[in-house]
Amino acid sequence: MRKHEIRFGMGNEAIAEGAIAAGARFYAGYPITPSSEIADISSVRLPQVGGIFVQMEDEIGSMSAIIGASAAGVKSYTATSGPGISLMQENIGVAVITEIPCVIINVQRSGPSTGLATKPGQQDVMQARWGAHGDHAIIALSPSSVQECYDLTIRAFNLAEKYRTPVCILSDEIVGHMREQFELHGAKEIIGRKQPDPSMPVEAFRPYDFERYEDHIAPLPPFGGRYVYRHTASGHDENGYVTNDKQNANKFIRHYTEKIEKHRDDIVTVEAHCMEDAEYAIISFGCSVRSAMAAMRMARARGKKVGVLKLITLWPFADKEVRAVLDRVKGAIVAEMNLGQVFSEVSRHNDRRIPLVSVGKVDAEIIYPEEILDALEEAARA
Amino acid sequence: MNVIEINENRCKGCGLCVGFCPKDVLEMRLPRAPQVIREDLCIGCKQCELKCPDFAITVEVKSHA
């Protein structure tokens, strides 16, 4: 319907359009700055394409509702920011343990608590990974442009369906409210939910029987079809019955992490800019990538061999890719609007002990390229 | 006479059937299960069956003929 349209719009708009292009037809959310435009636009666009929009009483209810809608077979999403994402954590765990696909968009603002409600931040990186209690893994993608908001939202739905998992989009106030030209190209690839083999007898279907499948992802039919089954957010067996059996617990709790780790090569994407001859690397993500790119260009203009490693997938972390960079550069900068959440992950791969400098900014203003240039000089001096 | 059957695998011994029986047909006996002591008094009201929370008691009502 809106294929190949070129539009000038904001990141939040691109996310809403990306969700619809990916086939999402259910949104439940609660208004919060700076994510509200995703709700506003979804409330207009979803009914146009036969979808449902509902504004819930809080973020807990919103997250519950999208999980319920997805269990009924409809691709579902919600959008929020700091305080709201905190309220959603318990239910993100529900999506993990019930293995119900959904997409959660966090347009990050400066925290903690209500924080600086209208100002940008990238302080929720670790929360995205570890916010829900209990061992699990999560997928988080971080857009740094309006086009990426569109593209990564489509990708988020695809990954959610492919791996039966919640997927987080970690956007931020800058990318969310920034306006750029973007192309609504429809979705190049839409991944649907795996369904049980029709030859399988209806009674033989078990909703959590992942071991039966090579990719360790069990098919998931919608409620209301031929299969009668249970979803359970408590520790469960293959049939969805609550059990405290220790072998069963060991198998399933490991599964929630391993099913993501096993497919990390399919999930992890980074973008290298001018890294071929780079002596120094700037590692960054989201809005801060824009400052990193500017800093790189300024440094190159001064004859310094600087490259950028842009982390598009934040979780699972790009361990291999970061290690490969740290193995060959003289020094690296990690630029992010927090006090070193990605820096700490990067540090784990600094076996050569090269100078590693954190540009961790929390004054609720975007990182200036000059601040990165200063850090590059610091790294060069070290 | 009506036939009262108690499924001891399901019965938890709460005594509700005894308490709800209007005719003292049942009685709690050690260790825990209710026992039918006066089947002849049963009027077939099925209160014990309906109110048993564990689906452990059934009453087959026979006609008086």
Place this chain on the structure above:
Amino acid sequence: MRWDEYLKKERLPSFWCAGCGYGQVMRSLAMALEKTRAALENTVIVSGIGCWGHVDSWMKPNAFHGIHGRALAFATGIKLASPALNVIVVMGDGDGVTIGGNHFIHACRRNVGLTAVVCNNLNYGMTGGQYSGTTPEDSITSTSRYGHIEQSFDICRLAEAAGAHFIARSISENVVATADCIAEGMKRENFAVIEVMSPCTTHYGRNNNMRKPIEMYRRIKSLAVPVGTAAKLSSEQMEGKFVTGILLDRPGEDYFTRYQNNIKVKAQTAAKEEGT
């Protein structure tokens, strides 16, 4: 299907305590499924956490066993995404109107066509008998050993004030009446609340001088006044008692119907006019 065919008999007995009323309500729920000829594939029981929240374990329809307090919100998503499903939400007083109180009042107001079966046993049974939002004043519970000093919610009046269209109350031992209330609720397109007063004989009963299960059943029965009788009694005569039966059944359009007739039509007209 006969009512008992909705039960997973091979999994019985339940883990509920001896004398707990929830087994009676489970029978009523199964009877309501028979009365409404509910198909297993087309029915989803949505539960939270708590003693009553485990009822789905012993019943055959689809189930979504979620987390504490959020059953109505999960159910809202399920029903709006798949409106042809019978969605039955089972909650206790803690789950439904204490931790989940906000979802409860908004579900009443939003009017998504769910059937909420709220079993009220006046305390948190599973965690050991602590007070909930419906524990009567002066009661002894595990966290009110000196007597409870908070006021309690009347679930049906709360639902009415919040805008529910169908409200009924029963007591667990009246299994046929409860089944009728649930079945009537299921037949409505509107959000339906059925409160069932059910004894927690292990905690609330024993903490409050009702040592045998039957004593608490007798107490509940003594406080229940059918709606017809209640109309003839003065407020003094009704003091401390509660009304049973169908308390409210008013017409109205459910959320999905309004969404279809209103929002979707307007949105699709607007999209056509835009030529997109």
